[in-house]
Amino acid sequence: MEGHDQIRSAGAHVPALRRAVAILDHVAASSDAPTLSGLARALGLPKSTAHGLVQAMEELGLLVRAADGSLRTGPHPLRWAGDFLARTDLVSVFRHAIAESRRFDRFTVTMTVLDGGEVVYIACSDASRPLDVTFRIGMRLPAPFTATGKALLAARPERDLDGLFAQGFPAPLTRYSVASLPALRRELVETRERGFSIDDGQIREGLFCLGATVGDHTGHAVAALALSLTRSEATPEVIATLGRSLVEAAADLSRRLGGG
Amino acid sequence: MEGHDQIRSAGAHVPALRRAVAILDHVAASSDAPTLSGLARALGLPKSTAHGLVQAMEELGLLVRAADGSLRTGPHPLRWAGDFLARTDLVSVFRHAIAESRRFDRFTVTMTVLDGGEVVYIACSDASRPLDVTFRIGMRLPAPFTATGKALLAARPERDLDGLFAQGFPAPLTRYSVASLPALRRELVETRERGFSIDDGQIREGLFCLGATVGDHTGHAVAALALSLTRSEATPEVIATLGRSLVEAAADLSRRLGGG
DNA sequence: CCCTATCGTTCAATATATTGAACGGATGGT
DNA sequence: ACCATCCGTTCAATATATTGAACGATAGGG
Numbered sequence: 419m420e421g422h423d424q425i426r427s428a429g430a431h432v433p434a435l436r437r438a439v440a441i442l443d444h445v446a447a448s449s450d451a452p453t454l455s456g457l458a459r460a461l462g463l464p465k466s467t468a469h470g471l472v473q474a475m476e477e478l479g480l481l482v483r484a485a486d487g488s489l490r491t492g493p494h495p496l497r498w499a500g501d502f503l504a505r506t507d508l509v510s511v512f513r514h515a516i517a518e519s520r521r522f523d524r525f526t527v528t529m530t531v532l533d534g535g536e537v538v539y540i541a542c543s544d545a546s547r548p549l550d551v552t553f554r555i556g557m558r559l560p561a562p563f564t565a566t567g568k569a570l571l572a573a574r575p576e577r578d579l580d581g582l583f584a585q586g587f588p589a590p591l592t593r594y595s596v597a598s599l600p601a602l603r604r605e606l607v608e609t610r611e612r613g614f615s616i617d618d619g620q621i622r623e624g625l626f627c628l629g630a631t632v633g634d635h636t637g638h639a640v641a642a643l644a645l646s647l648t649r650s651e652a653t654p655e656v657i658a659t660l661g662r663s664l665v666e667a668a669a670d671l672s673r674r675l676g677g678g
Numbered sequence: 679m680e681g682h683d684q685i686r687s688a689g690a691h692v693p694a695l696r697r698a699v700a701i702l703d704h705v706a707a708s709s710d711a712p713t714l715s716g717l718a719r720a721l722g723l724p725k726s727t728a729h730g731l732v733q734a735m736e737e738l739g740l741l742v743r744a745a746d747g748s749l750r751t752g753p754h755p756l757r758w759a760g761d762f763l764a765r766t767d768l769v770s771v772f773r774h775a776i777a778e779s780r781r782f783d784r785f786t787v788t789m790t791v792l793d794g795g796e797v798v799y800i801a802c803s804d805a806s807r808p809l810d811v812t813f814r815i816g817m818r819l820p821a822p823f824t825a826t827g828k829a830l831l832a833a834r835p836e837r838d839l840d841g842l843f844a845q846g847f848p849a850p851l852t853r854y855s856v857a858s859l860p861a862l863r864r865e866l867v868e869t870r871e872r873g874f875s876i877d878d879g880q881i882r883e884g885l886f887c888l889g890a891t892v893g894d895h896t897g898h899a900v901a902a903l904a905l906s907l908t909r910s911e912a913t914p915e916v917i918a919t920l921g922r923s924l925v926e927a928a929a930d931l932s933r934r935l936g937g938g
Numbered sequence: 939c940c941c942t943a944t945c946g947t948t949c950a951a952t953a954t955a956t957t958g959a960a961c962g963g964a965t966g967g968t
Numbered sequence: 969a970c971c972a973t974c975c976g977t978t979c980a981a982t983a984t985a986t987t988g989a990a991c992g993a994t995a996g997g998g
Contacts, residue, residue, distance in 0.1 A: 432734040433985085434694040434955080439738050439754070446761035455975060464957050469977065474692040478699050479793045480758070487976075491762040493793040494699070496800065497818060498740070499759035501706035502751040533739045533753040540756065558757060693955085694985080715945060724987050729947065747946075 437463060438471055442480060442491060451488030503540060508632070508641050511674045512541040516643070521667060525660075526646045529632070530566040532574075533558065535582040537567040540641070559621060560588035562602050563595045565629030566642035568615035572606040573631045573639035579603065594619035614661045615642075619649065626652040628661050630668035634675050643668050697723060698731055702740060702751060711748030763800060768892070768901050771934045772801040776903070781927060785920075786906045789892070790826040793818065795842040797827040800901070819881060820848035822862050823855045825889030826902035828875035832866040833891050833899035839863065854879035874921045875902075879909065886912040888921050890928035894935050903928050 440461050445452060452460065458468035472489065475481040479494030512529050516522065522543070530537035539557040561567025561582075571579065579599060587599055596602050609615040615629035626649045631639035645664050647656070700721050705712060712720065718728035732749065735741040739754030772789050776782065782803070790797035799817040821827025821842075831839065839859060847859055856862050869875040875889035886909045891899035905924050907916070 431730045431985085432694050432698070434692050435698045435731070435734055436738065438692070438695045438698075439740070442758050446758050453975075454977095465975090466957050466959095466977080466979090467955095470691045470956080471695070473977095474695055478696065480699070491758045493762060493791050493798050495755040495758040496762065496793075496798050498702050498706050498751045498755040500817060502753060502756065531753045533756075538753050538756050540753075557760060691955085713945075714947095725945090726947080726949090726987050726989095727985095730986080733947095 434471065437461070437467070438475060438480070441468070441471060441475065442495075445481065445489050446491050451484065451490050453487050453489065457489065508540060508671075508675075511671050512543075512643075515667060515671050515674060516541075516543050522645055522663070528566065528644050528646070529641050530564070530570075530644070531641050532561060532567070532570045535561055535588065537561045537564050537570070537642075560591070562588060563591055563617060563620040565615050565617040565627035565644040567629075568602075568605060568609055568617065569629035569631045569642040569644075570639055571602070572609040572615060576603070591621055592619055592623050594623065596620060612661070614665050616657075617644075618652075624649050628657070628664050630661075630665045632668050632675065633672040640675075641671075643671070694731065697721070697727070698735060698740070701728070701731060701735065702755075705741065705749050706751050711744065711750050713747050713749065717749065768800060768935075771931050772803075772903075775927060775931050775934060776801075776803050782905055782923070788826065788904050788906070789901050790824070790830075790904070791901050792821060792827070792830045795821050795848065797821045797824050797830065797902075820851070822848060823851055823877060823880040825875050825877040825887035825904040827889075828862075828865060828869055828877065829889035829891045829902040829904075830899055831862070832869040832875060836863070851881055852879055852883050854883065856880060872921070874925050876917075877904075878912075884909050888917070888924050890921075890925045892928050892935065893932040900935075901931075903931070 441457060444457055444460055454468055454472055455465060457463075457472075458465045461468070463471075472481060472483075476483055476492070479492045482490045482492045484490065508529065508531075516527050516529075527543045528539055529541040530539050532538075536558045537560075559567070561571055571582075579602070583599055587597075587602075590597055596605055605615075613630075617625075617627040617629070619625060621627070625646060627644045627646045629642050629644045632641040632643060634640045643664060645660060647660070701717055704717055704720055714728055714732055715725060717723075717732075718725045721728070723731075732741060732743075736743055736752070739752045742750045742752045744750065768789065768791070776787050776789075787803045788799055789801040790799050792798075796818045797820075819827070821831055831842075839862070843859055847857075847862075850857055856865055865875075873890075877885075877887040877889070879885060881887070885906060887904045887906045889902050889904045892901045892903060894900045903924060905920060907920070
């Protein structure tokens with residue numbers, strides 16, 4: 419179970435906090451609202467321990483309990499997520515540079531940040547309708563398979579990859595998903611050479627995505643943009659042209675964030 | 679310090695989690711990124727305890743540490759906030775019913791949920807520009823002073839108010855802010871009679887807001903809308919007309935959520 | 939240049955959290 | 969209607985987290 423090993427790993431501090439995070443992750447990931455006993459079972463927790471945690475989490479606004487006892491994520495993390503988004507100013511900059519400028523009107527453009535070995539979606543400009551940030555906030559996918567994730571991982575020191583995937587490489591989402599850390603390393607070398615990343619059907623077959631990192635005032639990659647098209651549209655000319663445009667757009671966002 | 683009493687209250691369980699939440703609240707509320715020693719001091723925690731908590735929170739993606747040691751909120755709560763927003767479907771419904779329909783084009787309309795004794799902003803339609811959800815996500819204000827907060831509190835059982843403000847009534851934001859729980863109760867009686875709430879300069883002088891609750895499929899108030907205008911615009915006729923429209927809009931949202 | 943103050947970090951002594959066992963209640967099947 | 973199963977909850981015995989004292993590093997002021 420996700421996070422389960424993180425709860426129990428040798429030398430891990432503050433187990434109550436780790437368990438609470440695992441509970442929230444589980445509840446957020448569940449399509450059906452779990453009960454206290456159900457999540458205790460799923461996460462391998464004693465019922466009385468889960469009970470104490472859940473009670474505290476309700477008091478803190480982290481979880482909400484329905485009348486039938488089922489549990490849902492509560493409003494309190496909105497405060498932290500809102501601060502995270504406001505602080506980095508990423509979404510505002512995205513809006514100005516991508517969504518409102520109609521720079522890539524024909525394509526879906528998304529922005530993500532890295533969270534461990536996954537990417538989290540924080541902004542989206544959908545070609546078919548107005549800006550739809552909220553739908554995507556918090557959505558996550560394994561970084562190795564996404565264009566933004568590949569761009570962000572390519573910008574990280576090589577040694578970081580061992581730590582990010584020490585507990586196992588994510589299971590492939592399609593038959594094109596990169597299947598191992600060595601194979602991912604080779605892709606990242608290509609990404610650095612090319613200047614932008616490519617996800618060719620690794621998230622969904624037929625979907626072709628380009629990615630480029632956005633740097634902050636220190637130059638560090640803090641987010642990445644991805645542009646999506648269909649595989650049939652992705653001729654070498656189109657890839658080169660859109661890749662260049664995306665890198666320029668990402669550089670534009672970087673400048674707006676105070677980067678070089 | 680906010681949350682401080684919550685950490686140490688008699689019978690409080692899971693102190694490590696409460697402390698972690700207090701740390702996140704502090705970091706989210708700080709305009710300057712605090713250091714480990716600074717937040718230990720601010721929250722009355724032993725440095726070694728704060729150190730252990732912060733290290734775990736970094737590992738969990740709850741906090742991010744800059745090169746100079748300063749701390750910021752991390753990306754992980756996005757997952758939970760995103761689930762919370764997606765699950766209730768509130769923002770999507772808001773978008774369709776308010777933002778896209780241009781129902782209240784000349785006014786700012788916001789939507790909040792209750793989190794303890796505060797409201798959290800989850801959507802906003804600003805008269806002067808396109809939908810700007812992300813700017814407001816997580817922003818919070820004391821519920822007693824806001825139009826949405828008054829509407830939500832009016833929909834709660836009377837006895838809940840004692841619990842929500844057991845640890846003290848919030849300090850007024852302006853000279854018009856309601857100053858006590860008994861006075862708030864009287865306002866809520868008026869709110870129920872009128873069918874919508876009024877914030878007359880309690881958040882900011884000169885700002886006049888109307889509020890109405892949005893119910894879910896069970897009929898329970900899960901969010902509230904507020905419409906903002908200036909005090910000079912707020913003649914009795916305008917108040918009556920806009921109040922009615924807001925209640926209708928809120929009922930419309932309720933129907934879209936499966937309510938009566 | 940030197941000294942003081944504060945930082946982040948470590949670890950064994952001290953303080954406290956966790957949880958197994960048991961309970962009453964609710965639900966569903968026979 | 970009754971019984972079995974599972975639920976949420978409680979609490980004292982058991983297991984473990986917390987933290988004071990100390991350290992090396994860093995920064996700023998004299």
